[in-house]
Amino acid sequence: MSARSGSEHAFVMPSDCPECGSLLRQMSDGDVDLRCPNSRSCPAQLRERLYYLGSRAALDIDVLGYEAAQALLVDGLLTDESELFSLTLQDLTSSAFFTKKDGSLSAIAERFIAALEDAKSRPLWRVIVALSIRHVGPTAAQALATRFGSLEKISTASVVELADVDGVGSIIAESVVEWFEEEWHRNIVKKWAIAGVLMEQGEEELLPQTLAGMSIVVTGSLAHFNRDEATAAIVARGGKASGSVSKKTAYVVVGEAPGSKYDKAIELGVPVLDEAGFERLLTEEK
């Protein structure tokens, strides 16, 4: 996986937050999954959350990498992620990261603001991933988006209703409910919505569900799709884009320089498709 994938914010124990420092002092060998209790204002956690929500796994915001996230916080442009989508070009003039040596805005600044606008119309599941809810990655987020159709409905669903979703168990369901119980979390959703971020399932996701129930794994590089586009194409048709090959995998799509997943597919007798076969699979009617 990418260095930008996964919830990298989850295990942060930075030195620039007093509460994290105390937590570190309390560490013992038996501790697992340590988190700074100061999750709202802890600078390092905030930086990691910004970094994560900009990653391809979430809202795929151009420019918003580790350095940009750091600059937004250090230069005082953001105090938390709720203000992200309200940023303007004018705001960025006070940050060296977004300006040239002569003080004028760099191309990076314009790309960043344009990327924020693009991100406002991302599918609902990506918005859910971007909220950094514990245990909720792309797969769980897609399941929740498909079932509930809007963030509003997810936020008001009970643990039982959430856990009823295929692919979501009680731990994930409780995690979602706990997340929405925090007022400052609800404030993020509110401010993003005001800034224009789509909070409902879009129509583009309602393609014929020709891959419903199928688990498909992609390995290697495809000529006409990057990995996210391939995943999105599978998911949009009701399939599941899995990261690992098993006996239940419907197809393994093999591009240039495939990895061990191809070997695994051969070993398990899973059907293998080249890119042309994958494209036919996407376009064929049920």
Next chain:
DNA sequence: CACGCATGTCTTGGGGAGAA
């Protein structure tokens, strides 16, 4: 409890943009 699979972490290498 075992299995399947998603998540999280680490690694390597390529490409683009700005600085020197």
Next chain:
DNA sequence: TTCTCCCCAAGACATGCGTG
């Protein structure tokens, strides 16, 4: 033009959750 920094893309693998 070259160098450096940062972002991006992808594979491998360990861990742990969800399910039957």
